[in-house]
Amino acid sequence: MQSRAPLRAVEKKLRELLYSCNTKVENVLIAGIFNLSSSLTQRNGASVSLLETGSHISDVLDLFRTHGELSRTEVMEISGLSRSTVNQRLTSLLSGGLILPVKGGESTGGRPSSRFALNASRAIFLTADIGASGFTVAVCDLSGTALRHAKRVVDVWEGPDRVLGDVHAAFEEMRGDEDIWGIGIGVPGPVEFAAGRVVNPPIMTGWDRFDIAGWFSSRYGVAVVVENDANARAVVESRQHRSDNLISLKMGTGIGSGLVFNGQIIRGNEGAAGDIGHTRAAIATDVAALQCRCGNLGCVEAYASGWALVRDLQEEGLDVSSVSDVVDLVARGDISAVRVVRQAGRVLGEAVAELVSILNPGTIVVSGLLAECDEVLLSGVRERVYQRALPLATRNLTITTSVLGELAGVAGLALITADQVFHAATIDRLLTEAVASV
Template sequence: MSRGTVSQRIAALLASSLLREGAPAASDGGRPARSYEVNPDYRNLIGVDLGEHVGRACLLDLHGRILDQTHFALDLRADPEITLRHVVEASQALSLSNARTAPVAALGLAVPAPVDVASGHVVKPSVMYGWENLDIREWITRQTGLTVVIDKDVNLMCLAEHRLSWPSCENFAFIKIGTGIGCGIITGGNLLRGVSGTAGDLGHIQHRLQPYHLCRCGKKGCTEAHAAGWALARDLRAKGFDCEDARDVMRLWTNGEPEALKLIHMSSRVLGKVSADLVAMINPEVLVIGGQLAATGEAMLAGVRELIYQRCLPLATQNLDIRLARNSTDLAVCGAAFFAMDTVPELNGEW
């Protein structure tokens, strides 16, 4: 692209207010270079994260800053339209928020289930029973007038962690360990989804661990069935503890309960084995661990790191940076907003 063409396009973007001048670039003695950035207040976006028990909707600017937010209780086993009504009500409230700095352009939705991104449909098997035949995008758009995009939560968490903390990293992986286990992968700077959207489904890689626990997907021996939050809660219940889900696992771990400490240690090593497989397969530069159980910090990270370095070739690990996520709480809503921002121009041609 010629210098003149670049100048014309920048001028058009500046005139539209989508672009603005950034901080002065460092000079090497010649004419100072100009820098430009997306104007964060050109449009606002809504990011929604559907957990298994709580939904969170946030109003964000184009830099991913949260301007306002709201929470709502949900039950993914109930009628899907009940949950979608909560999403619509939260989105309508945020669209009228006093914190809004621009019109709302789109809504991104993060769900704890595999998604056919082309159609926007949740696909089986998933914890979102009864959602498979529902056109979620059309349902929300009909009620709000907003363009809607949808993807599984771990992909959107990966997108946000990469963009906010590792933007120059070309080969990046993000593993979420919470109620379930999943992975988002960025290669060549782009999110890898695979032909049908199941890339990174680490939770359903099978291991030779005895006993072969039954997974939520219906198969036996999956990584999730041994190391995810729902599986640890199952094991703690079997030992007589009041433990329904990953939140209770974290409560017991925080209180120093020896059985919870032991299970988190075991979980970290199981996750380490599957993480080593991932590193050997895709050779990332950065691997980030996030999600609810990652809040155990070094207790989770130590086992992952140990197994990766134990099982992988030195060439695969010599430049590998293994870290905890900066802030798992906000990643899904920020990633949902970024996905909406990246996708909307292709959908409606406005930007």
């Protein structure tokens, strides 16, 4: 027989709240509670709580992805699920090899409690962070850690077939005999996330609406996630800094920005949210606006990006041909390089200040090759952000560089791919296939 003790407690609370209400209304509500209780089903002889009817095995797996090692008791406490439900879901995850038992359970007088952890080595994700002039590819475990990675030089203007062909070749060189459960591709342009394709990219000639997801799924037969490269970095930085409200700035050949607020990626209606690189720079009105690679005049990228700095230093007679050359000059203390990079930081800071006032982030993280200029770049960003943004919005704001280096993009893509692969809508099929392959 089902226990009604929890329902009696609810009834007591309701009676207290409805004390002054019409008696007839009160009785109807209480009767409804008991009618609902009679419809609760039995699992292994125990009643199912109302909370459990809206939960899923993916929620339990997410606890291990978020918290690390957990005991059965800890899973019950965090999730609010009953022991029988937790046991059932742990058994399913163990059968599929998604979690593993680990040692170290604390004894409470009886036998040591069992502890479990995500089996990060159960399968891999292949990820590629494509930029304007090169890409980083990685083999990542299920926790998002890069196991192997490589860098390649490429020109994104050569089009999708050439670039994706190079990415595919790099994947094949690095993959071993591990099971591949998903692929994540980052691109430097707006993305229609659900369709897995780029939409009207400012600098990616020939890529508009190209089916990137279909290109890879036809070759690997797994889930493929396509994401804006700066968004991917925002996700991993958000988790790295434990910040639910964060702006990620990618400073390389071009400029990208990703937004994570309330713990979620902000993509916007067309996937173009946060693309400050192609907004109008704050420049003097009596100075002719510089042309951007996208074809417009006066974009932030035309003044503060890597390619713009290479152009400016070349005009001053310095021997530079790449963003790496600019970074090297700054590291050596070259006066001209330090000056233009600091000014680039100010231009970027002007653009970011508006986002700070509107969105009120807790953290701004700068990554990409130009981030290696560190305080030379950041000092200009901070100067303008604190000058232009609302004081309240900057009171607890942190502006810093990424510690993840060249792996920031591929790590973020692995996390986003894992979120999709382990989603409630897809994990049941994955578990079925995983159990069959164990």
